[in-house]
Amino acid sequence: MKVTFTVPGQPVGKQRPRFSRAGNHVRAYTPEKTVNYETLVRVEYERQCNGFRFSDDAQLDMRIMAWFQIPKSASKKRRQAMEERRVRPTTKPDSTNIAKAIEDGLNGVAYHDDAQIVDTMIRRFYGAEPRVVVTIQEVTG
Secondary structure (H helix, E strand, O other): OOEEEEEEOOOOOOOOOOOEEEEEEEEEEEOOHHHHHHHHHHHHHHHHHOOOOOOOOOOEEEEEEEEEEEOOOHHHHHHHHHHOOOOOOOOOOOOOHHHHHHHHEEOOEOOOOHHHHEEEEEEEEEEOOOOEEEEEEEEOO
């Protein structure tokens, strides 16, 4: 089985946990931007893939294509190079943080746990429409 879905908007990476102190207690929490993006990933997956869930023992392959907005400040020459994929994003968020946000957003929805993902490919490009396209399939053989 193979599913593909798109998360609209600029790619967002998983942020580090934040900590707050209340008296002698320290509380860790996930930043709001990360929580919102993981929720968007979950909602888009459920909407576009009709809530399909891989079996709990499946070994999964995840392919992530992250498309970043071309900066408005880019010259015509640089813009063309970006559109032709000769210049690719080297800015934050980095690839691993993008993948972690997607993986964590799909925990318990597309699969039991992101530990089931045994293969991952992340590619970053510039494009007119920022988005993240995710393909998940079961590894066979």
